[in-house]
Amino acid sequence: MIQLFALHIDPILTDKQLTHLLSFVDRAKREKIVRYHRRIDAKRSLLADLLIRMQIAKRFEVDPRELQFAYNQYGKPYLQGHPQVHFNLSHAGEWVVGMLGCEEIGVDVECIKELDHRITDVVFSEAEMALYQELPENRRQHYFYKIWTAKESYVKAVGKGLSISPQSITVCMEEHQSYIVGKKKQIRHYTWVPDYVLCACVERVELPTDIIYVEENAIYGYYEVL
Structure with a gap:
């Protein structure tokens, strides 16, 4: 089954939220995020990573902190150690979208x-x-x-x-x-x-007909208790 997610982002992100949420992504991603000049660009990149981590963790019942992403020679991200898990991300403007599936x-x-x-x-x-x-x-x-x-x-x-x-x-x-x-x-x-x-x-496999909308607060709430 393939799932398609969409997250609408608010430009506001406090320093406290940023510091806490950055702890859930890997070092290379953290370094990339903090180099962004515009806050909204940093937030888009961060929430895209956190969104797919959360969805993978929920679907396969794993700890999101243990997920390690890598990249193929063309720059496509994949999940290390889990060849059966496939995902993809995109973001533009005020939206982040992600797909999760088995191919x-x-x-x-x-x-x-x-x-x-x-x-x-x-x-x-x-x-x-x-x-x-x-x-x-x-x-x-x-x-x-x-x-x-x-x-x-x-x-x-x-x-x-x-x-x-x-x-x-x-x-x-x-x-x-x-x-x-x-x-x-x-x-x-x-x-x-x-x-x-x-x-x-x-x-x-068949593409989903519906988009699953994820609230930004749902991401904050999910990672707040970890």
């Missing part, structure tokens, strides 16, 4: 911003570009973000990141389903909050 998975969330149309030259395949150019101006931005999140979730699922050229992937979006042309992967876009686009990718 390789990928998820991407993007905050919709004003689009520099030159970026399409390095993102779209020929087929995607042809369709993009046929669209009216008011539909192009949303189309771009749906294509981009689909590609991001796919490369994160296969675990090869930026080593795969976005132009080498073609996303086909039909009325009732979307898929990566020539690849044995499922992708799904979720109707979500305004100004954000969310997409998930797996291979064999």
Whole structure:
């Protein structure tokens, strides 16, 4: 079973909360978090780690402090010593999303911003570009973000990141389903909050239809008693 979580974050994080919560992540992660210049960036990164630790710990009945994350050669995180556990994280703006399951998975969330149309030259395949150019101006931005999140979730699922050229992937979006042309992967876009686009990718198992919303206070409460 695959679970998809979403956490809305508040920009406020006290020094006391930060110090306490940092004790639950590994040293490398702590050092990365404290180097952020903006408090909100530090909080996003910290809560993403804590969210997936909490969900793994609850599902598999383990101590979140004992979970050790590592990274493959392309930068995809994985859980050391637990090859049956797969997860992925993404965060943008005021949201953190995470997926947890039993096979390789990928998820991407993007905050919709004003689009520099030159970026399409390095993102779209020929087929995607042809369709993009046929669209009216008011539909192009949303189309771009749906294509981009689909590609991001796919490369994160296969675990090869930026080593795969976005132009080498073609996303086909039909009325009732979307898929990566020539690849044995499922992708799904979720109707979500305004100004954000969310997409998930797996291979064999069924993608969840619902998003599990996690309250920020639930994370504080969970780690407060450990």
